[in-house]
Amino acid sequence: xxxxxxxxxxxxxxxxxxxxxxxxxxxxxxxxxxxxxxxxxxxxxxxxxxxxxxxxxxxxxxxxxxxxxxxxxxxxxxxxxxxxxxxxxxxxxxxxxxxxxxxxxxxxxxxxxxxxxxxxxxxxxxxxxxxxxxxxxxxxxxxxxxxxxxxxxxxxxxxxxxxxxxxxxxxxxxxxxxxxxxxxxxxxxxxxxxxxxxxxxxxxxxxxxxxxxxxxxxxxxxxxxxxxxxxxxxxxxxxxxxxxxxxxxxxxxxxxxxxxxxxxxxxxxxxxxxxxxxxxxxxxxxxxxxxxxxxxxx
Amino acid sequence: xxxxxxxxxxxxxxxxxxxxxxxxxxxxxxxxxxxxxxxxxxxxxxxxxxxxxxxxxxxxxxxxxxxxxxxxxxxxxxxxxxxxxxxxxxxxxxxxxxxxxxxxxxxxxxxxxxxxxxxxxxxxxxxxxxxxxxxxxxxxxxxxxxxxxxxxxxxxxxxxxxxxxxxxxxxxxxxxxxxxxxxxxxxxxxxxxxxxxxxxxxxxxxxxxxxxxxxxxxxxxxxxxxxxxxxxxxx
Numbered sequence: 001x002x003x004x005x006x007x008x009x010x011x012x013x014x015x016x017x018x019x020x021x022x023x024x025x026x027x028x029x030x031x032x033x034x035x036x037x038x039x040x041x042x043x044x045x046x047x048x049x050x051x052x053x054x055x056x057x058x059x060x061x062x063x064x065x066x067x068x069x070x071x072x073x074x075x076x077x078x079x080x081x082x083x084x085x086x087x088x089x090x091x092x093x094x095x096x097x098x099x100x101x102x103x104x105x106x107x108x109x110x111x112x113x114x115x116x117x118x119x120x121x122x123x124x125x126x127x128x129x130x131x132x133x134x135x136x137x138x139x140x141x142x143x144x145x146x147x148x149x150x151x152x153x154x155x156x157x158x159x160x161x162x163x164x165x166x167x168x169x170x171x172x173x174x175x176x177x178x179x180x181x182x183x184x185x186x187x188x189x190x191x192x193x194x195x196x197x198x199x200x201x202x203x204x205x206x207x208x209x210x211x212x213x214x215x216x217x218x219x220x221x222x223x224x225x226x227x228x229x230x231x232x233x234x235x236x237x238x239x240x241x242x243x244x245x246x247x248x249x250x251x252x253x254x255x256x257x258x259x260x261x262x263x264x265x266x267x268x269x270x271x272x273x274x275x276x277x278x279x280x281x282x283x284x285x286x287x288x289x290x291x292x293x294x295x296x297x298x
Numbered sequence: 299x300x301x302x303x304x305x306x307x308x309x310x311x312x313x314x315x316x317x318x319x320x321x322x323x324x325x326x327x328x329x330x331x332x333x334x335x336x337x338x339x340x341x342x343x344x345x346x347x348x349x350x351x352x353x354x355x356x357x358x359x360x361x362x363x364x365x366x367x368x369x370x371x372x373x374x375x376x377x378x379x380x381x382x383x384x385x386x387x388x389x390x391x392x393x394x395x396x397x398x399x400x401x402x403x404x405x406x407x408x409x410x411x412x413x414x415x416x417x418x419x420x421x422x423x424x425x426x427x428x429x430x431x432x433x434x435x436x437x438x439x440x441x442x443x444x445x446x447x448x449x450x451x452x453x454x455x456x457x458x459x460x461x462x463x464x465x466x467x468x469x470x471x472x473x474x475x476x477x478x479x480x481x482x483x484x485x486x487x488x489x490x491x492x493x494x495x496x497x498x499x500x501x502x503x504x505x506x507x508x509x510x511x512x513x514x515x516x517x518x519x520x521x522x523x524x525x526x527x528x529x530x531x532x533x
Binding site: 002013192195203204208 | 346369371372373374375376379380384387388390399400402403405406446447451520
């Protein structure tokens, strides 16, 4: 407690240095926080699309069920599929009606006869899609084949870009924050040389002398995380309708952000902001630990 | 009891202390005298483990100071307080806060700190100035604050390195008064000084150092400071 009070006093006595450290921490943690959200969201979006049927095989009207089942069995025999779902003409009509229930005109015009039967195929790994494609090509009665691969590949490249660019920037800023906190704490130790000397002479333990400086770095991180968390919370509230429209359809995201008063949402928010605070505290503490190790040798 | 056994301290080729052996009993008041560079400050720094001897052993009771683990040095410094010529007060803290510092590090409760700090400020005569900052004090008052900070934790030994070096004669005697009071309650005092008049008047045990060696160790008998003696010295 004494160490915490002393650390707070040190901060108050040199407000400009404290402000510089907190601002740097804030920028780092803002980027880390946003990067984490973007990265997590892109992961779930990717998972969602990967979990969707990767190949949809539409059959000609004249194709018999025996041909469709033969293809289904051939695909299953490869051992490279997670699931194969047979959508009959009637199933297709039911789906069509479900999707267009608000438009009676469209419902009137369509009957089961004009909708094709299809197989929705999901591979165990995206790499197997080309193997499955070969099997499908050999089958008779296929009208059209639609691949999710293109969508998934675009998503993968975006996700990788987010991870690389965001991760590199966050990493660089984290190193920058550690260096700035280290420099500021180093300066403070130099400024308080006499106090350190006196504390040493009156019998203060090395940890009693070090602890306020260590905590000071951690506090910079916590304050920075607090401001970054606040900005992210405001941004999220502002963008909420947009996020709900575009990401709400992804089940893993929709269940959390769709119900802001649910336990799942509160737990996720608590874990996120807690993690941000912990990251800030750790970054600041690392900076001050380096400074203390370098400038406070007893 | 403090004991030095064949202690030598070398700074490169220079002998700061050379084969010094001496024993100081509990409750003694000892002057360390000698010209600049004689080894007085080195003697005191070895006692606080600010440095270690090149050879020889230093004991404080059953503690072998030169072999003390690094992690225990702060415990030694709680038993051996030091007063300096330049006071070493923290300028951004009041007299009370400077003195309280020595108790805060021991983790004492606020009410205990208040009780003990007020008590020692009474002893050194600074009760009415406890909320002033060092820059608002005279040199003598600063030295009294420094002494209060040193004794508030109840050290067994008080080392004073030229405590009157920056003070006028009258203030010097006031400081000596206080040191004598502290000695009277059983604290061992080792005081390095150049002030011949104080040494001659007080008739305490006097260890004379020259070129790092002890050239004399005279026990002059117990002597209490009298206001008359002080007036004589002043005049």
